[in-house]
Amino acid sequence: MPAPSRPPASEDSPPRRGRRKQARPGELLEAALALFAEKGFAATRVEEIAARAGVSKGTLFLYFPTKEDLFRAVVRESIAGRFDEWNQEFETFQGDTPEMLRYCMRSWWERLGATPASGITKLMLSESQNFPEVAAYYQAEVIAPGKDLIRRILERGVARGEFQIADLECAVYSVIAPMIFLMLNKHSVAACLPESAHIEPLRYVEAQATVLLQGLRRRDS
Amino acid sequence: MPAPSRPPASEDSPPRRGRRKQARPGELLEAALALFAEKGFAATRVEEIAARAGVSKGTLFLYFPTKEDLFRAVVRESIAGRFDEWNQEFETFQGDTPEMLRYCMRSWWERLGATPASGITKLMLSESQNFPEVAAYYQAEVIAPGKDLIRRILERGVARGEFQIADLECAVYSVIAPMIFLMLNKHSVAACLPESAHIEPLRYVEAQATVLLQGLRRRDS
Amino acid sequence: MPAPSRPPASEDSPPRRGRRKQARPGELLEAALALFAEKGFAATRVEEIAARAGVSKGTLFLYFPTKEDLFRAVVRESIAGRFDEWNQEFETFQGDTPEMLRYCMRSWWERLGATPASGITKLMLSESQNFPEVAAYYQAEVIAPGKDLIRRILERGVARGEFQIADLECAVYSVIAPMIFLMLNKHSVAACLPESAHIEPLRYVEAQATVLLQGLRRRDS
Amino acid sequence: MPAPSRPPASEDSPPRRGRRKQARPGELLEAALALFAEKGFAATRVEEIAARAGVSKGTLFLYFPTKEDLFRAVVRESIAGRFDEWNQEFETFQGDTPEMLRYCMRSWWERLGATPASGITKLMLSESQNFPEVAAYYQAEVIAPGKDLIRRILERGVARGEFQIADLECAVYSVIAPMIFLMLNKHSVAACLPESAHIEPLRYVEAQATVLLQGLRRRDS
DNA sequence: CATGAATGAGACTTCATTCAT
DNA sequence: TATGAATGAAGTCTCATTCAT
Numbered sequence: 001m002p003a004p005s006r007p008p009a010s011e012d013s014p015p016r017r018g019r020r021k022q023a024r025p026g027e028l029l030e031a032a033l034a035l036f037a038e039k040g041f042a043a044t045r046v047e048e049i050a051a052r053a054g055v056s057k058g059t060l061f062l063y064f065p066t067k068e069d070l071f072r073a074v075v076r077e078s079i080a081g082r083f084d085e086w087n088q089e090f091e092t093f094q095g096d097t098p099e100m101l102r103y104c105m106r107s108w109w110e111r112l113g114a115t116p117a118s119g120i121t122k123l124m125l126s127e128s129q130n131f132p133e134v135a136a137y138y139q140a141e142v143i144a145p146g147k148d149l150i151r152r153i154l155e156r157g158v159a160r161g162e163f164q165i166a167d168l169e170c171a172v173y174s175v176i177a178p179m180i181f182l183m184l185n186k187h188s189v190a191a192c193l194p195e196s197a198h199i200e201p202l203r204y205v206e207a208q209a210t211v212l213l214q215g216l217r218r219r220d221s
Numbered sequence: 222m223p224a225p226s227r228p229p230a231s232e233d234s235p236p237r238r239g240r241r242k243q244a245r246p247g248e249l250l251e252a253a254l255a256l257f258a259e260k261g262f263a264a265t266r267v268e269e270i271a272a273r274a275g276v277s278k279g280t281l282f283l284y285f286p287t288k289e290d291l292f293r294a295v296v297r298e299s300i301a302g303r304f305d306e307w308n309q310e311f312e313t314f315q316g317d318t319p320e321m322l323r324y325c326m327r328s329w330w331e332r333l334g335a336t337p338a339s340g341i342t343k344l345m346l347s348e349s350q351n352f353p354e355v356a357a358y359y360q361a362e363v364i365a366p367g368k369d370l371i372r373r374i375l376e377r378g379v380a381r382g383e384f385q386i387a388d389l390e391c392a393v394y395s396v397i398a399p400m401i402f403l404m405l406n407k408h409s410v411a412a413c414l415p416e417s418a419h420i421e422p423l424r425y426v427e428a429q430a431t432v433l434l435q436g437l438r439r440r441d442s
Numbered sequence: 443m444p445a446p447s448r449p450p451a452s453e454d455s456p457p458r459r460g461r462r463k464q465a466r467p468g469e470l471l472e473a474a475l476a477l478f479a480e481k482g483f484a485a486t487r488v489e490e491i492a493a494r495a496g497v498s499k500g501t502l503f504l505y506f507p508t509k510e511d512l513f514r515a516v517v518r519e520s521i522a523g524r525f526d527e528w529n530q531e532f533e534t535f536q537g538d539t540p541e542m543l544r545y546c547m548r549s550w551w552e553r554l555g556a557t558p559a560s561g562i563t564k565l566m567l568s569e570s571q572n573f574p575e576v577a578a579y580y581q582a583e584v585i586a587p588g589k590d591l592i593r594r595i596l597e598r599g600v601a602r603g604e605f606q607i608a609d610l611e612c613a614v615y616s617v618i619a620p621m622i623f624l625m626l627n628k629h630s631v632a633a634c635l636p637e638s639a640h641i642e643p644l645r646y647v648e649a650q651a652t653v654l655l656q657g658l659r660r661r662d663s
Numbered sequence: 664m665p666a667p668s669r670p671p672a673s674e675d676s677p678p679r680r681g682r683r684k685q686a687r688p689g690e691l692l693e694a695a696l697a698l699f700a701e702k703g704f705a706a707t708r709v710e711e712i713a714a715r716a717g718v719s720k721g722t723l724f725l726y727f728p729t730k731e732d733l734f735r736a737v738v739r740e741s742i743a744g745r746f747d748e749w750n751q752e753f754e755t756f757q758g759d760t761p762e763m764l765r766y767c768m769r770s771w772w773e774r775l776g777a778t779p780a781s782g783i784t785k786l787m788l789s790e791s792q793n794f795p796e797v798a799a800y801y802q803a804e805v806i807a808p809g810k811d812l813i814r815r816i817l818e819r820g821v822a823r824g825e826f827q828i829a830d831l832e833c834a835v836y837s838v839i840a841p842m843i844f845l846m847l848n849k850h851s852v853a854a855c856l857p858e859s860a861h862i863e864p865l866r867y868v869e870a871q872a873t874v875l876l877q878g879l880r881r882r883d884s
Numbered sequence: 885c886a887t888g889a890a891t892g893a894g895a896c897t898t899c900a901t902t903c904a905t
Numbered sequence: 906t907a908t909g910a911a912t913g914a915a916g917t918c919t920c921a922t923t924c925a926t
Contacts, residue, residue: 058907574855
């Protein structure tokens with residue numbers, strides 16, 4: 001019997017009223033993220049979100065006062081403390097930096113890119129100008145920490161004599177850009193194209209890492 | 222001699238009726254591209270577009286039957302034959318391939334990224350799922366030719382012994398991803414941030430090209 | 443004494459939510475018929491219809507997707523199975539055919555002409571060219587069965603030696619024309635004139651029937 | 664140069680500018696009548712009317728200040744003095760009254776029903792409630808004189824011992840109704856049906872006259 | 885006089901939000 | 906708490922009317 005994911009106490013399988021109630025906001029956020037990412041904020045109807053979450057329109061407004069508040073909650077929840085765990089992992093990473101960077105890119109895909117959370121990236125890209133305060137929040141909570149993490153890895157490589165980097169600030173984007181590109185690709189044109197035209201994520205990540213690591217490698221005098 | 226009352230001699234300031242007729246569609250397309258890229262299709266009101274183009278709501282519908290048709294025209298017009306010129310330039314390029322690739326990335330920024338046309342990239346990313354047929358058109362007219370162009374440059378480098386590339390198909394994205402990232406950055410989060418947080422495009426392009434060329438360079442046995 | 447058709451249990455003035463849901467479409471159709479008949483389809487604003495039905499604009503669209511669909515529903519509902527009852531009545535009519543025809547004309551007025559359903563006649567007359575498919579439906583469901591009914595009555599009279607009719611097909615119109623004229627008169631010029639200028643329906647019907655029956659009567663050799 | 668402002672007498676066949684100018688209002692009225700009768704006032708666009716008259720939208724407003732004014736002119740022009748001629752003809756009619764009435768019905772069809780002027784009948788029927796003052800005008804100028812004319816014919820028949828009429832006022836409608844019905848039929852459902860379903864006007868008129876005359880005929884004690 | 889590009893009031897329709905049940 | 910019928914502000918689009926050419 002599978003343990004319930006969210007509600008801690010009484011564990012009974014059939015989703016009774018009480019159980020559901022606990023889960024509602026999460027289901028709504030999940031549905032909202034998927035639809036916002038697919039169609040954009042303005043083009044998504046709250047009724048669709050409610051339907052996808054299996055509740056009625058009115059119920060949605062029980063948990064989120066307005067559609068905009070739902071949007072903000074989607075961003076906030078999709079992000080919440082995602083970096084803490086990741087940061088710690090890299091603080092204590094054993095091994096050489098090239099491998100660390102390759103591992104970083106792989107987990108980026110596995111933990112974010114391949115999950116629904118990747119929709120947030122597209123969402124922020126599309127909507128940041130319509131929600132400046134959310135964009136600022138995202139910048140502070142995701143972009144800045146993310147860049148910091150990458151920068152620390154690159155600095156480690158330089159310090160250990162593994163990397164030789166002329167412009168550290170820009171080199172950060174050499175890691176970020178291919179990963180963002182991969183996530184966005186999944187949510188945009190690729191979604192309209194036949195399978196055959198899709199990028200193969202794993203192969204793509206390895207290839208990008210390979211070129212990148214070659215590009216950053218220390219050149220002996 | 223009494224000077225003509227209305228149309229003063231000055232070249233074109235108070236545009237004559239006839240001239241306007243010709244210019245209107247272009248002005249509307251320009252306004253529409255800017256606003257669609259900024260706020261998305263659904264969140265942009267046709268009245269805003271008309272106002273930005275300096276005409277009234279009704280006038281817009283004189284040239285474009287519906288808002289969706291305007292969207293399609295925006296994409297089509299922003300693209301029209303942009304690759305022909307570029308392709309030819311590279312067919313006849315003299316010089317080594319690393320320089321060619323660096324030049325390619327520079328002109329990408331100068332001719333597209335730095336211009337309003339870069340909005341199309343964000344627009345297609347945001348709206349492709351809402352306009353699958355436009356996405357297909359964009360794929361056929363922009364993405365595919367663009368990838369072809371890059372691939373031919375990479376193949377030239379390999380053929381001339383300048384590049385050593387394990388996965389050609391993915392290496393194409395090593396060129397594309399940083400450029401797309403730069404263009405999108407300009408139209409999203411960066412637009413909400415203080416100047417200081419912006420990427421410096423020229424420095425960024427040089428840095429990406431440097432790392433990339435190092436990464437592609439032939440390694441002697 | 444006619445019992446009230448609509449509000450059944452007169453007591454409950456503030457109609458319950460559920461009851462309304464059931465009644466709404468009917469109320470809207472009634473309001474729409476009245477206004478379409480009065481002003482025509484194009485000149486009637488949906489907001490007026492909604493207001494007359496005691497609801498807001500948006501509510502109308504909860505029940506009818508478009509104004510045109512509302513129009514189609516008005517025609518369809520005003521007609522639905524109106525002939526079945528009438529037909530049966532005449533199948534089993536006892537008595538001589540002149541009386542039968544006179545009764546037919548009287549009930550035509552009482553059951554249709556004097557009711558709001560008479561508006562459909564004006565409506566179809568005014569709008570048939572704007573809604574050809576509705577006109578075809580009306581032809582098939584109302585005009586053809588109506589003519590058939592009249593024709594059968596006339597044939598009965600001929601068969602029983604009561605009538606002598608040179609051109610049966612056209613004689614059908616000798617019955618129809620005065621009745622249609624009466625119904626249309628009520629909805630057009632008469633509506634703009636002082637009471638005094640109106641036709642008195644009952645007297646009119648009797649007079650038309652009298653002249654007509656005299657005109658159809660068998661002339662002994 | 665003060666050229667003659669209007670085109671004077673000069674009579675040349677090819678419709679020169681001058682000639683056309685004179686004809687414009689008439690062509691516009693003709694086009695307007697046809698379209699108003701077909702689609703109704705509100706559903707007809709002034710641009711269509713102008714196009715059908717072979718002029719531009721702006722030109723129409725040179726002759727008629729508003730669409731409503733055009734409507735009023737259409738009604739007024741289509742009617743202008745149509746009864747004077749007809750009245751005189753019947754004042755001096757030689758022959759028996761049944762033939763007179765039959766002739767009246769025939770000419771009604773030939774001079775009105777079969778011409779575009781028959782559209783006015785449908786138009787007034789459809790629009791009278793939207794233009795009460797036009798309806799009053801029509802009542803005074805057409806309906807009242809028309810009924811008078813018919814009444815005088817019937818009275819002549821009674822006076823000459825040819826007719827025996829119980830309700831003279833209503834008997835007038837026994838003449839009018841079938842003729843109005845025929846004209847309306849042509850402009851409504853019939854216009855949407857295959858040829859085969861149409862009424863044959865000449866046969867129809869003769870048949871109605873025959874039944875009617877039989878119905879009015881004096882019955883010997 | 886004639887044109888047709890431009891206007892903007894007004895119509896249809898959508899959809900976030902409310903609230904009686 | 907959950908529902909979904911009802912609302913009305915707001916958006917797209919139409920078209921009578923104006924006016925510079």
